[in-house]
Amino acid sequence: MTLLALRGLSRHYAGVIAVDRVDLEVPARGVHAVIGPNGAGKTTLFNLISGLVAPSGGTIALDGADVTRLPADARARLGIARTFQNIRLFGAMTVLENALAGLHARLSASFGAILLGLPRFRREERNAVARAREALALVGLERRAEERAAVLSYGEARRLEIARAMAGAPRLLLLDEPAAGLNPAETVTLASLIRVIVEAGTTVLLVEHDVKFVMGLSDSVCVLNFGRRIFHGTPADARADPEVIAAYLGPPPAGPAA
């Protein structure tokens, strides 16, 4: 079953075609990767999917429903969550409050219930805090709950962004270079975290530079070059594809050709 379908998706900037008529079907479940050289249009593609940037052409469908015209917040409410290449946490808020912000769309207590402090609102807040704490536990940040997000280390901040995105139990999680800047141990932890997320039923679409990381983790790979999709298939096939090798992977290590 297809969770996300992009058809002829394009985004033009003055002088640059960042994303050029990309077709892509992302099945529900599993890890799917978008790779490509710097400037290939990977982040722009994520911005198009999450609705932060409007397409110059093409359509985006989530679970069969056209969401091309929906603003970013409406798409988030439909279950598209994301992290950012350059981390964007709410620095003045605590770690727990960041995770709670990720639950925003799941809370429904009315204005009046909040003003009057009705039991219905208090119960919902208690449940929300419990769920937010679970999301923090998932990434190992439960003990930092009451600290300001701004004091977290780089690796912790990356994990909090994932917890915040996961708090609302999204259908599709977009991770933009989640391993960037992580040390090897943190990268291993991240890979197992992504496996846990996928096990729990969230589909992961990720942009990553670390080819080894991507190849070991992903069920499918989409390769972009100058905004165009030049490959879509299994990681093994990507490794063998001449165009992908020329554009991105580079020649295989010296030795007898396969």
Next chain:
Amino acid sequence: MSAVPPWLDDLLWTYRNVVVSLGVNGLLALSMYAVLAAGQLSLGQAAFMGLGAYASALLTLRAGLPFWAVLPLSPLVPVGFALLVGGPTLRLSGIYLAIATIGLGEVLRAVYLNLDVLGGALGLSGIPESAPLWLIFALLAVALLAFWRLGRSRIGRAMEAMREDETAALAMGINVRRYRLATLLASAALAGLAGALSAHATDFIGPNDYGFEPAVAILSFALLGGVGSPLAPVLGAFLLTLLPEALRGFADLRLVLNGVVIVLAVLFLPRGLLAWRMRRRAA
């Protein structure tokens, strides 16, 4: 009518204007807080206050409505204007919204000055002093409590998230446009209420009471106090209301004082006097 001891009654009578200003400025500080807390800089608070004041005066003087009907009706006028400017200004952000709302204040001042029905340069006088002191402070307390409660819910979290990072807030599913409009409307309503109360506590209103100077004064309440909690701007308002009274002889220095406070607060107290930040959850 009141059970207040005579000495307090005397005190309140002597300092009635100051006490009224405390309550009214407290409400204005919360009106400023409503927009700042969501990361918007509006300078329309004085203009909204003026609309509430003029609306209430006309409803009392010309339409002859009783005070209890005038009070809830008057804020509707600034709310209507906020809706009107809300459409275009909500597409503006940062400094552009500030400029657009300053523009609103200046346009309205010209309107008050040139419309005879609004008293022109003389303003409107003979407004009955029907706003009791207790009511002003009761409304301030209710507004404070409301902001407190909302601040510790998803609404307060959404507003702070918008202030911190609008793009990330959108990605959380926060309807940023709706929150912007709602906070602007709430801000206009509170300022309008403050205007109606002050008009009915002082008997006179004039076209120059709601221009650029009071707009800046209201901003300085929040700059001095901070926006870490709704208590902070109210504290700022109280201090900036009492300080000039303590420096009675230097009445001319009021404006200078506000300017100095803004500069000092920005330089040395970026988070205000009451930097303490309220918790954003109720559980």
